[in-house]
Amino acid sequence: MAEPLLEIKDLRVEFDTRDGVATVIDGLDISLYPGEILGIVGESGCGKSMTALSIMRLVPVPPGRIAKGTIRLDGEDLLQVSEKRMRGVRGNAISMIFQEPMTSLNPVFSVGDQIAETILLHEGGSKRAAWQRAVEMLDAVGIPVPEVRAREYPHQMSGGMRQRVMIAMALACQPRVLIADEPTTALDVTVQAQIFDLLKDLQKKTGAVIVLITHDMGAIAEMAQRVVVMYAGRKVEDGPVDEILTNPKHPYTTGLIGCVPHLSADPSEERVPLTDIPGVVPPMTRLGQGCPFAPRCSEAMDKCRLEMPTQSVVGEDHRVSCWLIENDGP
Amino acid sequence: MANFSIIVVKRLFNAAALILAVVILNFLLIHIAPGDIVDTIAGEMGGISPELITQIRAEYGLDKPLYEQLALYVWKILQGDLGHSFFYDVPVVELIWDALPQTLLLVITALSLALVIGTILGVIAARRPNGAFSHFITVLALVGFSAPVFWTGIMFLIAFASFIPLFPPAGMADPGLEPGSLDYYLDVLHHMVLPVVTLALIYLAFYSRLSRASMLDVLGSDYIRTARAKGLSDRVVVYKHALRNALIPIVTIAGLQFAQILSGAVLVEAVFTWPGLGTLALEAILRRDGPTILGILFFSAMVVVIFNLLTDLTYNLIDPRIRIGSKE
Ligand SMILES: Nc1ncnc2c1ncn2[C@@H]1O[C@H](COP(=O)(O)OP(=O)(O)OP(=O)(O)O)[C@@H](O)[C@H]1O
Ligand SMILES: [Mg+2]
Numbered sequence: 244m245a246e247p248l249l250e251i252k253d254l255r256v257e258f259d260t261r262d263g264v265a266t267v268i269d270g271l272d273i274s275l276y277p278g279e280i281l282g283i284v285g286e287s288g289c290g291k292s293m294t295a296l297s298i299m300r301l302v303p304v305p306p307g308r309i310a311k312g313t314i315r316l317d318g319e320d321l322l323q324v325s326e327k328r329m330r331g332v333r334g335n336a337i338s339m340i341f342q343e344p345m346t347s348l349n350p351v352f353s354v355g356d357q358i359a360e361t362i363l364l365h366e367g368g369s370k371r372a373a374w375q376r377a378v379e380m381l382d383a384v385g386i387p388v389p390e391v392r393a394r395e396y397p398h399q400m401s402g403g404m405r406q407r408v409m410i411a412m413a414l415a416c417q418p419r420v421l422i423a424d425e426p427t428t429a430l431d432v433t434v435q436a437q438i439f440d441l442l443k444d445l446q447k448k449t450g451a452v453i454v455l456i457t458h459d460m461g462a463i464a465e466m467a468q469r470v471v472v473m474y475a476g477r478k479v480e481d482g483p484v485d486e487i488l489t490n491p492k493h494p495y496t497t498g499l500i501g502c503v504p505h506l507s508a509d510p511s512e513e514r515v516p517l518t519d520i521p522g523v524v525p526p527m528t529r530l531g532q533g534c535p536f537a538p539r540c541s542e543a544m545d546k547c548r549l550e551m552p553t554q555s556v557v558g559e560d561h562r563v564s565c566w567l568i569e570n571d572g573p
Numbered sequence: 574m575a576n577f578s579i580i581v582v583k584r585l586f587n588a589a590a591l592i593l594a595v596v597i598l599n600f601l602l603i604h605i606a607p608g609d610i611v612d613t614i615a616g617e618m619g620g621i622s623p624e625l626i627t628q629i630r631a632e633y634g635l636d637k638p639l640y641e642q643l644a645l646y647v648w649k650i651l652q653g654d655l656g657h658s659f660f661y662d663v664p665v666v667e668l669i670w671d672a673l674p675q676t677l678l679l680v681i682t683a684l685s686l687a688l689v690i691g692t693i694l695g696v697i698a699a700r701r702p703n704g705a706f707s708h709f710i711t712v713l714a715l716v717g718f719s720a721p722v723f724w725t726g727i728m729f730l731i732a733f734a735s736f737i738p739l740f741p742p743a744g745m746a747d748p749g750l751e752p753g754s755l756d757y758y759l760d761v762l763h764h765m766v767l768p769v770v771t772l773a774l775i776y777l778a779f780y781s782r783l784s785r786a787s788m789l790d791v792l793g794s795d796y797i798r799t800a801r802a803k804g805l806s807d808r809v810v811v812y813k814h815a816l817r818n819a820l821i822p823i824v825t826i827a828g829l830q831f832a833q834i835l836s837g838a839v840l841v842e843a844v845f846t847w848p849g850l851g852t853l854a855l856e857a858i859l860r861r862d863g864p865t866i867l868g869i870l871f872f873s874a875m876v877v878v879i880f881n882l883l884t885d886l887t888y889n890l891i892d893p894r895i896r897i898g899s900k901e
Contacts, residue, residue: 301801305703333804341802346795351817361803412803 247274247315248452249298249337249420254312256293256302256476267293268476271312275420280446280453282467282484284460284499290476291456292342295422298454299339300329316420335365338413342425344406348397354381354405355393358412365416380411384441403434407441414445421446422454427462439466460499464488469560472496475535482561492563494540534566542567581886588882595874596650596867600643603863646867655871656864660857665868668853675745676849680831680838682765683772688827690773691780692820698781699788700811710781717778722837726771726844733767740767743846768845772837776830783826787819794818825887831880836873 256268268290275281283291296302297309300321314321316336321329341347349357358377363370374393381389384407397405406426413421423442427435443466446453455466463470463484471481472493480493491497534540537547544566552564630636637645649656655665698707734742745764750757791797792815800814835850842851850869857865 299802301798330804330806333802335804339802341795341799343795347799349796349800349814349818352814360805364804409799412799 245276248277248317249275250313250315251294251298252313252315254294254297254314255310256290256297257308257310259306266310266476267307268297271473271476271478273471273478273481275452275454276469277452278450279469280443280455280467282463282470283454283456283473284458284463284470285473286458286499289473291458291473292424293476294473295339295424295454295456298337298420298422299333301333331365334361334413334418335416336418337420337422338416338418339422339424340406340409340413340426342428344402344409344426344429347409348405350397353394353396354400354408358393358408358415361412361415376415377411380415381408383414383445384408384411385437386411402430403437406430406434406438410438410441410445414449414451417449418451420452420454422456424456425458426455428457435462442466460488460502472499477535477564479536479565480561480563482558486558486561490558490561492557492561492568493536493565494542494567495536496563534564584882584885588878591878592871592874593647595878596647596871597643599867599870599874600646601639603867604639604642650871655868658857658862658865660860660862660865665864668865669850669868669872672848672850672853675847676835676838676842676851679765679768679772679842679847679849680834683769683838684776684827684831684834686769687773687776687780688823691777692784692823694777694781695784695786696788696811696816696819698785699792702785702789707785710785714778714782717774720775722771722775723840723844725774726768726841729767729771730844740764745848764847768841768847771844772834772841775837776834779830780823780827784819784823787822788815791815791819828883831876833877835876 251271251273254268254271255266258265258267271290271294273281273283273294283294285291293302293307298314298321300309302309309322312322316332321332324332348354352360355374355377358380359370359373362368362373362376366373378389378393381393386392386404386407392400392404397408400408410426426442427438430438439462442453442455445451453466455462457463467484469482470484470487472479472487472495474495480487480491480496487496488500491500533548533550534543534552537543540547546566550566552566554562554564555568556562557568627636635642646656653666655669657663658665658668661668694710698704698710701707730742733739741764746752746757746760750760792811797810797815800810805814838849839851839854841847842849843855846852850872854866854869856862857869
C-alpha cells in the first residue's frame with residue numbers, strides 16, 4: 244500500500260473529571276491513505292469525536308489534553324507544530340464538518356460571509372473574489388440559486404441546507420483531508436442519502452480523503468473502503484469494509500453489524516432477529532486492566548477480564564484486538 | 574402572531590390595573606402619614622390660628638372626605654394633571670419635567686459607562702474562566718451589588734471631595750457660569766464624575782458578571798468550534814464570532830433594566846445633591862409636599878411598569894416558537 248497521508252500513532256487523550264482522570268482515547272493507531280474514504284464506527288461515547296478533534300488539535304484544554312502520541316500529516320507531526328502553523332492547517336489542509344448542522348453555523352453572519360471568511364483567511368485575495376468563490380461552492384454542493392442563498396442567514400435554512408453549507412465551507416480551500424463527524428445524524432433519512440451522495444461525489448472530484456465518523460454500519464457499508472471499529476477509546480478492529488462485513492472477528496464488530504438488519508440477514512436464509520449489544524459503554528474513569536468490552540461480551544474468558552488483548556493480524560490489512568483470535572487465530 | 578396581540582392586550586390591561594393600584598396605595602400612604610402641608614406652614618410661621626388652618630385646608634381641598642379627594646386625584650391624573658405643588662407653587666408635571674433631564678444625564682452616562690466597561694471586563698474574564706482575573710470579577714460583582722449605593726457615594730465624597738478635594742461635593746454646576754458656555758459644560762462634567770462613578774459601579778459589577786456568563790455560554794457553542802476549525806485566530810474567534818452573539822442578551826437586559834437604574838439614581842442624587850428627580854423627591858418629602866411626592870411616585874411607577882411591560886413583550890418576541898411563526 245502507498246504511504247499514508249495522515250498517520251495517528253499511539254494517541255492518548257485524557258480528561259480531568261471530578262472522578263479522576265478519564266482516558267477517553269488510548270493507544271490509538273489510524274492511517275489514512277490517499278483517495279480513500281475511511282469509516283470510524285462505534286457506539287456513542289467511544290471517542291470518535293475526540294479522535295477527530297485531536298487531528299484538528301481542538302481538544303478542549305483544560306479539562307482535556309492530548310497526553311501522548313503523534314499525528315503526522317505528510318510526515319509533519321501536528322501535535323508538535325506551533326499554534327500558528329496549526330491554524331494554517333485547520334480549514335485549509337484538514338477541515339471538519341460537525342454533527343449538529345443546526346447550531347454549527349454562526350447565527351449573526353450570512354452563510355456567504357462565513358464561507359468567504361475561510362477563503363480570505365487561507366488564500367487572501369479580494370473580498371469580491373472570495374464571495375464569488377463562496378457562491379460557486381454553494382452551487383457545487385447543490386444549493387439552488389446560490390447567489391441569493393449566500394446572502395441568507397442560517398436560520399433561514401433547513402438542516403440539510405445548513406449541512407450543505409458546512410460542506411461547502413469545509414471544501415472551500417481544497418483540503419486534503421475532510422473529517423465528517425456524523426454529518427447526517429441530525430437529518431432525516433432522505434436528506435441523509437443526499438448528503439452521502441454529495442460527499443461521495445465531491446470525494447471523487449476533489450480527491451480529498453474523507454474520514455466518515457458514524458455509529459451506523461450501514462453508512463459505512465455504503466460509503467467507506469476501510470473501517471476502524473472503536474470501543475471505549477480504543478481500536479478493536481480495522482480492515483477493508485468488505486472483509487469486515489463478511490468476516491468480522493471481534494464480538495463487538497459482530498454486534499454492531501447485527502444492529503443493521505440488511506447487513507446481517509441474508510434474504511435466502513431464515514431471518515435472524517435484529518440483535519442489540521447488551522449493556523453500555525463503561526465510565527472512562529473506571530476501566531479495569533482487562534478488555535473494556537469483556538463485561539458485555541458473551542464470549543468473554545477469564546483472561547479477557549485480566550489482560551488487555553494485543554493486536555493480531557488476521558488478514559490482508561485486517562487487524563483485531565481480541566483474545567479469542569489469539570487463541571484460535573494464526 | 575394573533576397569539577401575540579392577545580398577549581399584548583392582556584399585558585396592557587395588567588399594567589393599567591397595576592398603575593391604578595400604585596396610585597391608590599400611594600395616595601393612602603401619604604394621607605395616613607401624620608402631619609400635612611398645614612403643619613409645615615404652621616411650623617414655618619411659628620404658630621397659626623385655627624381659622625387660618627381651616628381656610629388653608631379648604632383651599633387645598635383637604636377638608637373633603639378621603640374618597641372624594643382620591644377620586645378627584647385619579648380623575649385629574651387621567652387628564653395628565655399631577656396636581657399643584659404646595660411648596661413650589663407650580664404644577665407638579667412642570668417640576669418633574671424640569672428635573673428629569675438631569676436625572677437622565679446621570680443615568681444614561683452611568684449606564685453607558687457600566688455597559689461598555691462591564692462588557693470588556695466580562696469578556697476578558699470569560700477567556701480564562703478559572704483565572705485570577707475571572708475570580709476578581711466575581712468578587713467585584715458581589716461587592717458592587719451588595720454595597721449600598723449611598724454608602725459608596727459617601728465614601729467617594731469623603732475620599733475625593735473632602736480628603737483629596739479633586740471634585741466638587743455637591744450640585745451640578747457653578748451658579749456663576751453662564752448656562753450654555755463651554756466652561757459651563759466642563760463644570761457640569763466635573764460635577765458629574767463622582768455621582769456617575771458611584772452609580773456606574775453597581776451596574777459595572779452587574780454587567781461584567783452578565784457579560785462573563787453570556788460570553789462563556791457563547792464560547793461553548795458549536796459555531797465557535799466551527800470558527801476555530803476554520804483556522805481563525807483566538808482574537809477573531811472571540812471578538813468577531815463570539816462577541817456579536819454575546820452582546821445580544823446584554824443589550825436587551827440593559828434596555829430593560831433602565832427603570833431600576835432610575836430608582837438607583839434617586840439615592841445617588843440625594844447624596845450628591847444632584848438637581849434631578851431624586852433630589853426633588855427628597856425635598857418634597859422633607860417639605861411634606863404631598864402632590865409632588867405623589868407625582869414623582871406616580872411617574873416612577875409608570876416608568877417601572879412600562880419597562881416591565883416592554884420586558885415581557887420582548888421576551889415573548891424572543892421566544893423561538895413565536896419567531897418560527899413569523900419565519901417565511
Ligand atoms: N469535557 C469532557 N470532560 C470529560 N469527559 C469528556 C468530555 N468531553 C468528552 N468526554 C468523554 O470523552 C468520551 C468520548 O467522547 P466523544 O465525544 O469522542 O464520543 P463519540 O464517540 O463522538 O460519541 P457520539 O457518537 O455521542 O458523538 C466520552 O466518554 C465522553 O464522556
Ligand atoms: Mg461525537
